[in-house]
Amino acid sequence: MTTFDIQxxxxxxxxxxxxxxxxxxxxxxxxxxxxxxxxxxxxxxLGHTHLIAKSGENIVGVLAHDGATAELVVDPGxxxxxxxxxxxxxxxxxxxxxxxxxxxxxxxxxxxAATKTRELLVMRLTEPAPQAEFPAGxxxxxxxxxxxxxxxxxxxxxxxxxxxAFSWHPEQGGWDMQRWERAQEAPWFDPEGVLLxxxxxxxxxxxxxxxxxxxKCQRSQEVAGGENTGEVxxxxxxxxxxGKGLGKxxxxxxxxxxxxxxxxxxxxxxxxxNEPAVATYESLGFAVIERHSLYRISR
Numbered sequence: 001m002t003t004f005d006i007q008x009x010x011x012x013x014x015x016x017x018x019x020x021x022x023x024x025x026x027x028x029x030x031x032x033x034x035x036x037x038x039x040x041x042x043x044x045x046l047g048h049t050h051l052i053a054k055s056g057e058n059i060v061g062v063l064a065h066d067g068a069t070a071e072l073v074v075d076p077g078x079x080x081x082x083x084x085x086x087x088x089x090x091x092x093x094x095x096x097x098x099x100x101x102x103x104x105x106x107x108x109x110x111x112x113a114a115t116k117t118r119e120l121l122v123m124r125l126t127e128p129a130p131q132a133e134f135p136a137g138x139x140x141x142x143x144x145x146x147x148x149x150x151x152x153x154x155x156x157x158x159x160x161x162x163x164x165a166f167s168w169h170p171e172q173g174g175w176d177m178q179r180w181e182r183a184q185e186a187p188w189f190d191p192e193g194v195l196l197x198x199x200x201x202x203x204x205x206x207x208x209x210x211x212x213x214x215x216k217c218q219r220s221q222e223v224a225g226g227e228n229t230g231e232v233x234x235x236x237x238x239x240x241x242x243g244k245g246l247g248k249x250x251x252x253x254x255x256x257x258x259x260x261x262x263x264x265x266x267x268x269x270x271x272x273x274n275e276p277a278v279a280t281y282e283s284l285g286f287a288v289i290e291r292h293s294l295y296r297i298s299r
Contacts, residue, residue, distance in 0.1 A: 003055065004086070005053070011042055011044040014059070016059045017062055020075050024075065037066065045182070060075045060083055070096045093298050097292060098295060115295065122269055125265070126264065134246070138199060142191060157196075158209065159177065162175055193258075195213045211235070211238060211241055227265045228264065229267060232255065235250055252284065269292075
């Protein structure tokens with residue numbers, strides 16, 4: 001019987017952890033950790049805690065916790081030996097993500113009598129999208145252009161709309177300027193790809209930000225699958241701009257930008273129970289390719 005120890009550790013974690021995650025992603029066809037949890041392996045500012053399962057000198061499993069939810073991965077060569085269960089036991093009750101919601105994760109959830117509390121869909125578009133069309137009284141510009149005109153006001157408006165749009169959201173809501181500045185450290189961040197929709201009554205000067213589409217673009221050598229991939233990273237509308245038919249065109253705005261700049265494949269993440277949004281994306285040609293589930297473990 002294989003024996004292993006579980007130890008607690010803080011960022012930055014050793015390279016062996018990243019190699020384990022890459023092996024798991026290659027085997028499973030999806031990343032076991034989300035973007036923020038991957039950053040948490042290296043960036044102590046995020047304050048993530050980590051449980052490391054080791055057999056001798058081999059790191060065979062990792063559980064990461066951000067203070068609200070956890071994510072875990074077991075090396076493909078060490079599975080079905082109780083490592084995931086041991087990590088969860090060491091972590092205790094809480095919410096754990098299963099990226100891809102693969103059969104082994106579902107089996108473990110059933111063994112633990114875990115309850116699925118949230119499901120994220122990954123949807124993909126591979127065909128050219130129709131062009132975005134907005135009603136009169138709106139103007140589009142990039143964050144880069146808005147900064148040249150208004151400096152920090154552009155970022156403040158973006159934060160205001162983000163926090164209005166995602167007041168309910170555990171990850172995207174409640175951002176401050178420090179959190180926004182940290183997000184811009186991502187190697188793929190480009191202010192030209194943060195598209196702002198401004199109210200411009202009667203064709204005059206833009207006054208108030210109505211919404212934004214923050215795009216994420218990665219070249220084929222940076223992602224699995226080989227094709228340049230764009231992502232509808234964050235789309236938000238202010239509280240006063242909802243219900244005006246802007247959701248579909250502001251989504252298309254970013255998709256048009258990405259496809260124009262050489263990213264024919266576009267993906268997005270959406271809550272499975274957000275039926276209106278899912279229907280909108282399906283009407284644009286997006287189809288579900290992955291499911292990520294959050295399980296609540298009570299034992």
